[in-house]
Amino acid sequence: MVQADRFFIPCPIKYLTGIDCPGCGFQRSVLALLKGNLQDSFLLYPPTIPLILTFSIALPVHYYYKGNSDKLIKILYLFTGTIILINYGYKLFNGHLH
Template sequence: MWQKLINWLENNSLSCSFQKQFGIECPGCGFQSSLIALLKGDLIESIHLFPALFPIFSLFALLLLHLKFKFSWGAIAIKILFLISTLLILGNFFQKLLLQN
């Protein structure tokens, strides 16, 4: 089952219109490849391609759980995960910009 999903994702990955237009990778570039690497079981490659994948998944999971169960600490945890995700996305984007030249 996983192999069918992986094959489908590999064959139907979206291209980055930002990269086509401006010639540089956007802050979200690498998300699809990172997800595919994770599904293949390659954790290190997944983190290398898009470091914010795990914090983003954690953020959405916590958000859904918090909407259902109203954790007393949920709002602050969501804000922290959002900040971590944002910093990782921006840090990865600027690292790619610096290494591209």
């Protein structure tokens, strides 16, 4: 077990059902990204980079442009949400549940 694994928050959905939730793998993916391992990060949870980019763009834009950024933020959330759903569907239908 990697030292950082002890600090990960366990998934309550996986704990109760034994099935990965749509966000399972995110923490390990971020850790791999912080270590500079882009390939491992992507393999662990493909939506990590779009999620980080979405929040990195949406939060400052919302803060600085107030209500004038609603359309951009909705598009970013829709794009990222779609990637999350596609990834989750792929995991469910291809038996990649851990």
